[in-house]
Amino acid sequence: xxxxxxxxxxxxxxxxxxxxxxxxxxxxxxxxxxxxxxxxxxxxxxxxxxxxxxxxxxxxxxxxxxxxxxxxxxxxxxxxxxxxxxxxxxxxxxxxxxxxxxxxxxxxxx
Amino acid sequence: xxxxxxxxxxxxxxxxxxxxxxxxxxxxxxxxxxxxxxxxxxxxxxxxxxxxxxxxxxxxxxxxxxxxxxxxxxxxxxxxxxxxxxxxxxxxxxxxxxxxxxxxxxxxxxxxxxxxxxxxxxxxxxxxxxxxxxxxxxxxxxxxxxxxxxxxxxxxxxxxxxxxxxxxxxxxxxxxxxxxxxxxxxxxxxxxxxxxxxxxxxxxxxxxxxxxxxxxxxxxxxxxxxxxxxxxxxxxxxxxxxxxxxxxxxxxxxxxxxxxxxxxxxxxxxxxxxxxxxxxxxxxxxxxxxxxxxxxxxxxxxxxxxxxxxxxxxxxxxxxxxxxxxxxxxxxxxxxxxxxxxxxxxxxxxxxxxxxxxxxxxxxxxxxxxxxxxxxxxxxxxxxxxxxxxxxxxxxxxxxxxxxxxxxxxxxxxxxxxxxxxxxxxxxxxxxxxxxxxxxxxxxxxxxxxxxxxxxxxxxxxxxxxxxxxxxxxxxxxxxxxxxxxxxxxxxxxxxxxxxxxxxxxxxxxxxxxxxxxxxxxxxxxxxxxxxxxxxxxxxxxxxxxxxxxxxxxxxxxxxxxxxxxxxxxxxxx
Numbered sequence: 001x002x003x004x005x006x007x008x009x010x011x012x013x014x015x016x017x018x019x020x021x022x023x024x025x026x027x028x029x030x031x032x033x034x035x036x037x038x039x040x041x042x043x044x045x046x047x048x049x050x051x052x053x054x055x056x057x058x059x060x061x062x063x064x065x066x067x068x069x070x071x072x073x074x075x076x077x078x079x080x081x082x083x084x085x086x087x088x089x090x091x092x093x094x095x096x097x098x099x100x101x102x103x104x105x106x107x108x109x110x
Numbered sequence: 111x112x113x114x115x116x117x118x119x120x121x122x123x124x125x126x127x128x129x130x131x132x133x134x135x136x137x138x139x140x141x142x143x144x145x146x147x148x149x150x151x152x153x154x155x156x157x158x159x160x161x162x163x164x165x166x167x168x169x170x171x172x173x174x175x176x177x178x179x180x181x182x183x184x185x186x187x188x189x190x191x192x193x194x195x196x197x198x199x200x201x202x203x204x205x206x207x208x209x210x211x212x213x214x215x216x217x218x219x220x221x222x223x224x225x226x227x228x229x230x231x232x233x234x235x236x237x238x239x240x241x242x243x244x245x246x247x248x249x250x251x252x253x254x255x256x257x258x259x260x261x262x263x264x265x266x267x268x269x270x271x272x273x274x275x276x277x278x279x280x281x282x283x284x285x286x287x288x289x290x291x292x293x294x295x296x297x298x299x300x301x302x303x304x305x306x307x308x309x310x311x312x313x314x315x316x317x318x319x320x321x322x323x324x325x326x327x328x329x330x331x332x333x334x335x336x337x338x339x340x341x342x343x344x345x346x347x348x349x350x351x352x353x354x355x356x357x358x359x360x361x362x363x364x365x366x367x368x369x370x371x372x373x374x375x376x377x378x379x380x381x382x383x384x385x386x387x388x389x390x391x392x393x394x395x396x397x398x399x400x401x402x403x404x405x406x407x408x409x410x411x412x413x414x415x416x417x418x419x420x421x422x423x424x425x426x427x428x429x430x431x432x433x434x435x436x437x438x439x440x441x442x443x444x445x446x447x448x449x450x451x452x453x454x455x456x457x458x459x460x461x462x463x464x465x466x467x468x469x470x471x472x473x474x475x476x477x478x479x480x481x482x483x484x485x486x487x488x489x490x491x492x493x494x495x496x497x498x499x500x501x502x503x504x505x506x507x508x509x510x511x512x513x514x515x516x517x518x519x520x521x522x523x524x525x526x527x528x529x530x531x532x533x534x535x536x537x538x539x540x541x542x543x544x545x546x547x548x549x550x551x552x553x554x555x556x557x558x559x560x561x562x563x564x565x566x567x568x569x570x571x572x573x574x575x576x577x578x579x580x581x582x583x584x585x586x587x588x589x590x591x592x593x594x595x596x597x598x599x600x601x602x603x604x605x606x607x608x609x610x611x612x613x614x615x616x617x618x619x620x621x622x623x624x625x626x627x628x629x630x631x632x633x634x635x636x637x638x639x640x641x642x643x644x645x646x647x648x649x650x651x652x653x654x655x656x657x658x659x660x661x662x663x664x665x666x667x668x669x670x671x672x673x674x675x676x677x678x679x680x681x682x683x684x
Contacts, residue, residue: 052177052259057333
């Protein structure tokens with residue numbers, strides 16, 4: 001009985017010490033993960049700012065006109081877009097699915 | 111004998127052990143009870159670190175969630191001069207990374223101080239390059255910095271935040287209470303190496319970031335407005351310009367452009383003449399003939415005029431109170447609709463006189479002139495509207511043609527939006543939603559009706575008249591192919607600061623209107639201030655800008671044309 005009590009006491013001491021040590025270990029782990037999280041959050045914010053900056057309308061317009069040689073469409077330009085050409089020509093042309101994209105982005109100067 | 115000796119030794123041993131335990135117990139009681147408080151404080155001081163943390167400032171996004179302003183942690187660099195062996199060498203190494211000249215760095219590093227800032231709130235890339243140098247006596251701390259990724263876009267509306275993160279202008283200032291992150295003191299436990307082990311209490315939370323604001327502004331509409339405005343200001347060599355685009359049904363501001371702009375990312379590069387104020391809401395101007403749209407609405411609502419009422423144009427010259435009112439065209443008998451379409455000063459003055467002082471003043475107030483629109487931006491002006499008691503003998507006529515009155519651009523566009531939506535004055539607003547950092551909705555700004563100004567019938571009559579301004583009046587250049595446009599031109603003389611009289615060479619040219627006229631999606635004002643052309647007018651300078659912006663924005667919003675589209679038939683290749 002005595003031996004059992006001593007062993008139980010030792011076990012309790014061991015569990016107590018182990019719990020304290022493990023708490024400190026987990027504490028360090030949490031802190032490391034927090035630092036990692038902060039670094040990742042910084043990267044995320046940086047990428048978000050970069051994305052927003054790179055997708056700015058004035059930058060895209062500048063790239064389109066200066067680098068890619070694109071220009072704003074002229075007045076009344078109509079672009080007919082057919083989503084998917086059919087393999088066999090339809091007999092009834094009036095029922096052909098057709099979308100009309102009317103683009104008004106003129107660089108008109110009055 | 112041997113037994114008594116052994117007993118003595120046992121007693122001695124017991125005594126020693128008891129003495130030892132007694133000493134330990136005494137020390138224990140001393141440490142844990144008698145000196146407990148003092149030692150606890152000392153241990154806390156050694157083990158704990160109290161840090162003040164502030165949540166990052168909230169993000170501002172446009173109506174489609176595109177980031178317009180956000181905070182980012184960036185490196186700030188400091189030096190510890192006392193630990194440096196060769197400050198000159200360190201300064202040379204640092205100068206390859208920091209935007210500071212070598213002599214200035216040397217001067218800072220040679221100071222007899224334990225801490226000195228070398229450069230604050232650098233770009234993240236500069237911080238990474240500095241890390242690679244790994245210099246002794248040089249440290250880096252992270253600080254929050256405000257970024258405006260779209261540069262100068264919407265600068266006058268967004269405003270900016272200062273070095274310490276306080277909103278100083280625009281939305282940044284007006285919504286400071288929502289944008290600012292929460293400040294919190296945190297107690298951290300640290301070990302013998304100084305490493306953080308754990309917060310003292312698990313219940314302690316990290317500081318809360320500021321809220322996210324969603325604006326009514328559309329980044330693309332804003333870009334179109336700013337680009338066209340800057341082109342127009344540059345082309346006409348004007349002093350400045352303003353465009354406001356509203357949704358007339360709700361009062362939501364889709365774009366608010368002021369030229370010239372500034373870049374809130376580079377405030378240190380601002381010049382003295384750069385204006386940070388949002389003049390679209392702060393500054394009053396004489397509206398000139400654009401005021402005739404409201405005079406027409408008041409006269410029709412009161413039954414004083416009908417669109418078909420015939421008015422004599424006095425052949426372009428009429429005397430009032432020892433002064434003369436001129437028209438740019440010598441008109442005889444014309445309908446009241448033609449008075450507005452041809453922008454006759456004499457006809458508008460007569461309409462004002464039929465209305466009389468009291469009714470005219472009542473309608474000025476009803477349309478919101480002389481009062482703040484209560485738009486959610488700081489520094490809004492009230493304009494200048496005197497009461498009838500302060501009016502002279504010519505005042506009724508003058509006010510009817512947009513003189514002797516000062517209005518702000520936001521007041522004028524709100525008034526025209528009231529005619530566009532059937533007669534209801536809406537409160538303009540720029541922030542539509544406030545959400546917390548987790549995205550939970552905290553506040554939504556619903557459209558707010560201020561008052562009904564005129565009946566839907568009157569609004570419809572005025573719309574018909576204003577359509578005529580664009581189809582065959584002074585505003586033909588505001589026309590947008592495929593759409594019905596209603597609007598009014600304005601060319602107001604400015605006061606010459608030398609003579610204190612109306613100048614014949616300095617004008618404020620403007621156009622205010624809405625489109626499509628029968629189911630308005632946009633109400634817009636275009637103001638070009640002081641174009642360098644004596645013949646400049648609202649019809650020649652501002653109206654084309656209205657057309658250009660309106661055409662592009664309607665296309666972007668997917669508003670279908672009023673005209674039937676003729677389809678070309680394509681035969682698919684077999």
